[in-house]
Amino acid sequence: MTPGVQVADLIREDRVSSALYTDPELFELEMDRIFHRTWVWVAHESELPRAGDFRTAYVGRQPVIVSRDRRGGINVLVNRCRHRGASLCEVPKGNANGFTCPYHAWSYALDGKLRGIPYPDGYEDVLEKKDLGLQRLKVGVYAGMIFASFDADIEPLEDFLGGARLWIDRFMKQGAGYPIKVQGEHRFRFRGNWKIQLENTTDGYHFPIVHRSWMASVDAETAGMLSFMTDDNAVTHSLGNGHSVMVMVPEHVDLDEDDGTEQLQARFGHVIEELSRDFEPAKVRRIVRSMHGAGFNLNLFPNVAMSMSFFRVLRPVSVAETEIRHLALGLKGGPETVNRERLRIHEHFQGPFGFGSPDDSEAWDRVQRGVAAGPDMPILVNRGLQRERKADNGDRVSHATDETGMREGYAMWKAMMTDAH
Numbered sequence: 001m002t003p004g005v006q007v008a009d010l011i012r013e014d015r016v017s018s019a020l021y022t023d024p025e026l027f028e029l030e031m032d033r034i035f036h037r038t039w040v041w042v043a044h045e046s047e048l049p050r051a052g053d054f055r056t057a058y059v060g061r062q063p064v065i066v067s068r069d070r071r072g073g074i075n076v077l078v079n080r081c082r083h084r085g086a087s088l089c090e091v092p093k094g095n096a097n098g099f100t101c102p103y104h105a106w107s108y109a110l111d112g113k114l115r116g117i118p119y120p121d122g123y124e125d126v127l128e129k130k131d132l133g134l135q136r137l138k139v140g141v142y143a144g145m146i147f148a149s150f151d152a153d154i155e156p157l158e159d160f161l162g163g164a165r166l167w168i169d170r171f172m173k174q175g176a177g178y179p180i181k182v183q184g185e186h187r188f189r190f191r192g193n194w195k196i197q198l199e200n201t202t203d204g205y206h207f208p209i210v211h212r213s214w215m216a217s218v219d220a221e222t223a224g225m226l227s228f229m230t231d232d233n234a235v236t237h238s239l240g241n242g243h244s245v246m247v248m249v250p251e252h253v254d255l256d257e258d259d260g261t262e263q264l265q266a267r268f269g270h271v272i273e274e275l276s277r278d279f280e281p282a283k284v285r286r287i288v289r290s291m292h293g294a295g296f297n298l299n300l301f302p303n304v305a306m307s308m309s310f311f312r313v314l315r316p317v318s319v320a321e322t323e324i325r326h327l328a329l330g331l332k333g334g335p336e337t338v339n340r341e342r343l344r345i346h347e348h349f350q351g352p353f354g355f356g357s358p359d360d361s362e363a364w365d366r367v368q369r370g371v372a373a374g375p376d377m378p379i380l381v382n383r384g385l386q387r388e389r390k391a392d393n394g395d396r397v398s399h400a401t402d403e404t405g406m407r408e409g410y411a412m413w414k415a416m417m418t419d420a421h
């Protein structure tokens with residue numbers, strides 16, 4: 001950082017310095033003051049249904065293992081051996097009795113306890129096994145979403161989520177009576193700062209521009225459903241603590257509410273036909289109306305978006321590199337034909353060969369290439385500032401194409417980075 005410049009000077013309500021994307025010192029500070037002090041999303045419960053199931057994840061740059069132990073408890077453990085620090089587990093997911101270090105075979109239970117040390121006579125009187133379990137993070141679960149924190153004294157997860165809880169509950173209604181499950185994931189990296197991605201999920205403004213080719217590739221009903229640019233009911237709410245929600249399909253905000261006027265999309269004709277063999281018309285309608293997921297993108301600071309029908313999880317790798325995981329969601333125990341259709345919709349937009357995400361990541365790369373030229377030009381986040389209004393509960397509300405969600409995220413960023421939160 002330039003000597004004499006304070007973090008607070010880099011950010012105003014309507015703009016941020018591009019140093020936020022390029023300064024390695026700021027990145028280090030973010031790892032410490034944001035990722036190590038808040039609740040970070042690590043997994044969804046459906047990824048760990050059985051005892052012994054685990055998946056690996058990251059909290060900031062720290063690799064962690066999320067495991068389900070024999071008593072059904074969920075543990076988030078730092079993925080570093082207590083002997084000389086080797087990583088214990090390098091596969092994305094699996095089922096195990098415990099974790100054994102590849103270097104000298106210290107072995108740990110699913111809850112992180114140090115269980116075994118080969119040739120233990122060399123450690124007599126110099127080592128207490130009970131003191132050398134894997135480092136455990138604090139764990140919080142809300143609606144199947146598993147979060148972890150390095151801060152043992154952090155506020156309860158429910159308080160941190162605050163106003164976002166209502167929207168998480170609404171998001172889960174896309175299960176149409178079935179619990180939500182992760183159907184699969186893919187991951188990719190882009191050459192840009194993590195906050196470029198954080199902004200993107202609440203950026204309705206780019207949608208018809210960057211996603212023109214996607215719009216042109218879908219049926220007219222789907223394109224019409226996502227033509228929210230001039231729809232006054234398409235709004236963004238700030239939800240506090242950096243969280244926000246951007247509503248793109250207002251009639252799908254609460255999928256339990258149905259006034260019966262919406263036509264089911266012709267593209268799902270084959271699904272309707274198949275489901276109608278087993279289900280009442282009302283149930284078929286409920287499932288099919290939820291096929292595209294919820295009608296909104298919910299952005300949870302700092303690292304997960306619940307975006308219509310998938311989770312987008314970001315991991316800061318370095319100041320100019322970010323890994324993204326896209327987790328496609330389906331209905332646990334639900335009709336196979338529905339889960340298959342949902343996967344196809346997901347692939348069509350978010351997949352590696354999809355018509356959506358590759359275009360997004362090109363735009364993110366370009367932002368980073370642009371800001372690399374120097375910090376003299378600020379990043380504007382002022383769209384819709386003049387038309388923001390306060391809702392009764394204090395949320396700031398504006399149009400879905402406005403930058404209210406980004407302003408909320410950056411307000412939290414500033415509060416955490418300056419120790420005001």
Ligand code: FES
Nearest residue numbers: 081083084101104
């Ligand atoms: S580094 Fe893990 S057992 Fe030695």
Ligand SMILES: [Fe+2]
Nearest residue numbers: 207210211360
């Ligand atoms: Fe996009």
